[in-house]
Amino acid sequence: MGMVLEGVVVGAAQGAVVHRALPTLSRRSWVLATVLGAGIAWILGMIPSTIMALRPETGAPPPAEPSALVQYPLAAALGLVTGPILGLAQWMVLRRYVAHAGRWLWANALAWGVGMPVIFLGMDRVPWNSQAFAIIATIYAVCAVTGAVVGAIHGRFLLRLVQAPLPTAPAR
DSSP: OHHHHHHHHHHHHHHHHHHHHOTTSOHHHHHHHHHHHHHHHHHHHHHHHHHHHTSOOOSSOOOOOOOHHHHHHHHHHHHHHHHHHHHHHHHHHHTTTBTTTTHHHHHHHHHHHHHHHHHHHHHHTOOTTSOHHHHHHHHHHHHHHHHHHHHHHHHHHHHHHTTSBOTTOOOO
């Protein structure tokens, strides 16, 4: 469910901006592409933890969590890999409207390569033993900061991409 919510929110926000520069681009197509990409990236991102959770019980204590020195670079690597997967469905829409749409895949790699460590760092700061309000407020703050960071990188790339529309962009 989180992947659908993420896809709708991000897709609607990006779609509103992209639509201003490319009025023939369907916001609905953009949102649907974002939901699809977010879903696929989310599922792929969940595979490592799911595999770890499915390990048979051996009676031994669970392995220690890796240090931050290991976690944050791995989070960046996860973002570098899943970012273009998230952006692939959007690229399929965008390529009909702008030249060099393939750069959108690189934008997603960069944006999520930076954004995933922000998420991991932020989630390490959640006061899990506090009252529900403090936990929820911190999680929302982490999401907002991550959204601002990823959105700033996406926005920079989108601004450049929409400046080179295809002369034969499809009509609405």
